[in-house]
Amino acid sequence: MLVKKEVSFLHGNILTKEMLNETYVYPRDFVELKYCDYSDGIIAGLDFVENDGTTYLTKGIVKFKGEYYFLLEDINLTSYFLEMHKQQNWSTKLYYLYLKSSTPIKVDSIIVQNLDLYVSEECKQDDLFLLCRFYGGKDxxxxxQLNGNEEKEPFKKLTDDNLYVNMIDTLYAMPGKATYHPFLFKAVAEYLEQKPNKSILDNVILMQIQNMKVLSIDAMKTYINAVGCDDEKATNRKELFDSFIKCLKKEEEQKTFLEKNKENEHLKSRRHNGPKGMLL
Structure with a gap:
């Protein structure tokens, strides 16, 4: 049986334990039903945005070890970065920004457990949730950003340049297996929008990102195999994303080759069918 409940808070009435319990259980059940088959990862928000030279982490929801954590206000990462840089005197090397679970605190029968920002030089710590990798030598x-002017490596700043924030290993929750952060797929969409003579597969990928912000890992592998690349060689998230990008560029190169070949065939046809001289 399906059920819908409403709690009425009338002026002068006494709040009962059952009324308060319903205000807690109902929204919690909704989140659990909607995302129970999702992997750990970002459920919504927690995007990296820049405004007037200041970098922010937007509010959102994270699923971590099966529990849901809510960030209700944007975080000024630039201020955090400058403060931590002073305290820890970061050197010119790579660091990892995590969310770290705090010790639960009980206040008036309410148990509060936070995920706090935490910086470490070590990567792949199972008890922490990775937000990004960054370079400590900057302010x-x-x-x-996507470098559209660089034809050979337009995604280099997003995947291989250590001077910029890297989100390759940031988990975005999906049914089954976590995918990549929407920040990366936004760059993919930008690349495809600029790509001339897009194929049917290109348009399918672009529309999927425009509708859902992300692609599932399975969808990426299907695209890779359809284009003719081999995704079995990818042993980690970085290699899989590189293979996906390679296929985007490979298909464009194939398209260019086919267009040139078609032009050559057209020229040959014109020469063969053109007017012939008259023998006197």
């Missing part, structure tokens, strides 16, 4: 956490 800000600089976000990467």
């Amino acid at each position: 800000n956490m600089e976000l990467p």
